[in-house]
Amino acid sequence: MxxxxxxxxxxxxxxxxxxxxxxxxxxxxxxxxxxxxxxxxxxxxxxxxxxxxxxxxxxxxxxxxxxxxxxxxxxxxxxxxxxxxxxxxxxxxxxxxxxxxxxxxxxxxxxxxxxxxxxxxxxxxxxxxxxxxxxxxxxxxxxxxxxxxxxxxxxxxxxxxxxxxxxxxxxxxxxxxxxxxxxxxGRPVESAPPVERLITRYLAAFGPATVKDVQTWSGLTRLREVMEAMPLRRHGELYDLPDAPVADPGTPAPARFLPWFDNLVIAHADRSRLMSEQARRRVCPGGSLVYPTFLVDGIVGGIWDFVDGDLVILPFDPVADDDAAELTAEGGRMLAFAGFEAGSVTWMPPHDGTTTTWPPSTWPGPR
Structure with missing residues (x-):
């Protein structure tokens, strides 16, 4: 695939x-x-x-x-x-x-x-x-x-x-x-739930995925034998549910904002389906920190946050005018949802993350 x-x-x-x-x-x-x-x-x-x-x-x-x-x-x-x-x-x-x-x-x-x-x-x-x-x-x-x-x-x-x-x-x-x-x-937890239930639910929401992907997301270990014994479909090293749909690669992907710690950003050991390795190091710089991101054509294009009632967007690379306009419109809707109707969308210059100023020392934490 x-x-x-x-x-x-x-x-x-x-x-x-x-x-x-x-x-x-x-x-x-x-x-x-x-x-x-x-x-x-x-x-x-x-x-x-x-x-x-x-x-x-x-x-x-x-x-x-x-x-x-x-x-x-x-x-x-x-x-x-x-x-x-x-x-x-x-x-x-x-x-x-x-x-x-x-x-x-x-x-x-x-x-x-x-x-x-x-x-x-x-x-x-x-x-x-x-x-x-x-x-x-x-x-x-x-x-x-x-x-x-x-x-x-x-x-x-x-x-x-x-x-x-x-x-x-x-x-x-x-x-x-x-x-x-x-x-x-109002009820006790189950005594011995099957781990296959968790794997099935993960694949339905995050698949196709490798064994390491499931383990990275869940924190569980030694799942290879379990997954190999399940009636799953294989795409090389990727496992999937037998009847799970595969998307048309030509499907347009709209501009989207993902919040701090969004599970999609950290749900796979190999995150190349969503971002480059350089972007991964900037989005997940270590420890438990995971920056909020925005997607351009389905790929992480940078980070964002609310700052004093405004939406500040920091791209990793230059963003095409049409994509920037779509993100600005989507950002305006997100400001209104968050209660910042008077806020504006502010774009920072692209930052490649190669200097000591990354991440920005004044970049706020989740709030």
């Missing part, structure tokens, strides 16, 4: 070749499996770029209605997903979350009986919501001498917890609240 066909197929499955009018926000979240949610606003912007007539209240209502939950999931990072998916997705994430906890806090908690610790943390959360610092302070009373940060993060890694609204809704930040998932959702 050539790169252009792969690009168009992925964009089609990501609802980025044309905004969907047939999917509700809830159905779109289920299709996309989970939305990256370290910051509250990116999931809203990601859905706006993919759905017709999407409003802020649509997602906020799903969070307050407990149909969608926010929690530590893929790769141990915060995501939004449907509650009915959380109950099987969270147990599959226990192994990578335990590895991450051990790597960060294993030494600080080496004498801790983790099973007993998790039981005590659950007892402290039964029937109430606590922030991580509040929970850690209570755990310190039972486990004096341990690092407070290690106790709070260990509880988060070992227990199925959700972060309840209004925290995590549009522009609402602050200390992360913890609530037992089974109490918030």
């Amino acid at each position: 050539d790169l252009r066909t792969l690009n168009r197929t992925t964009l089609q499955r990501q609802l980025l070749l044309g905004r969907s009018s047939g999917l509700s926000p809830y159905e779109a979240i289920r299709h996309l499996v989970a939305l990256q949610g370290q910051d509250p606003n990116p999931p809203y912007l990601g859905l706006w770029s993919r759905l017709e007539s999407f409003t802020l209240d649509a997602l906020t209502g799903l969070l307050h209605g407990r149909q969608v939950v926010r929690s530590s999931l893929l790769r141990g990072t915060q995501h939004l997903c449907a509650a009915e998916d959380y109950v099987w997705l969270r147990p599959l994430m226990q192994a990578p979350m335990s590895r991450a906890r051990q790597g960060s806090f294993g030494r600080a908690t080496r004498d801790l009986d983790l099973e007993q610790f998790a039981k005590h943390a659950r007892e402290l959360l039964e029937g109430r919501t606590l922030t991580r610092p509040e929970l850690a302070a209570l755990l310190m009373e039972r486990y004096p001498g341990y690092d407070k940060l290690a106790l709070g993060w260990s509880a988060q890694a070992l227990l199925p917890l959700v972060h309840t609204p209004p925290n995590g809704t549009w522009n609402r930040r602050g200390a992360t609240p913890f609530t037992l998932a089974e109490e918030w959702i």
Whole structure:
């Protein structure tokens, strides 16, 4: 499969070749499996770029209605997903979350009986919501001498917890609240969900993909034997669902803005279907940072952000006049969606990322 066909197929499955009018926000979240949610606003912007007539209240209502939950999931990072998916997705994430906890806090908690610790943390959360610092302070009373940060993060890694609204809704930040998932959702998590379910859902939204792609996105390991045993279609090293459509490579790709941490940008080990290696290094410069990007003809063309009520666009290379006009119009619509009706679209000169001024020292963080 050539790169252009792969690009168009992925964009089609990501609802980025044309905004969907047939999917509700809830159905779109289920299709996309989970939305990256370290910051509250990116999931809203990601859905706006993919759905017709999407409003802020649509997602906020799903969070307050407990149909969608926010929690530590893929790769141990915060995501939004449907509650009915959380109950099987969270147990599959226990192994990578335990590895991450051990790597960060294993030494600080080496004498801790983790099973007993998790039981005590659950007892402290039964029937109430606590922030991580509040929970850690209570755990310190039972486990004096341990690092407070290690106790709070260990509880988060070992227990199925959700972060309840209004925290995590549009522009609402602050200390992360913890609530037992089974109490918030009203049902326990599954005991042994099949990993094939996760692979199937990933391919439907991000495929075709390699084994490494699935592992990069999920944080799981040793999936090759599992995928080879599944009834999947093969395109060389790429796996796909047997009946999944392949897009016409000639399909036009409209201008689109992707928010901070958008899953599409980090959902594959090989990101050449979406950007060059040089662009990848600029968009994902290390650590957990993933800049918001814009697409020109389906390919990442640069980064953007809201700055003092305006939309600032920084291209990596010169953008053709027609493409720039399309992006400016799309950017104006995004400003209005985000509540910056009086804002304007500002273009910065192309920046090739080869000097010490990259990334811009004044470039803001997610907000």
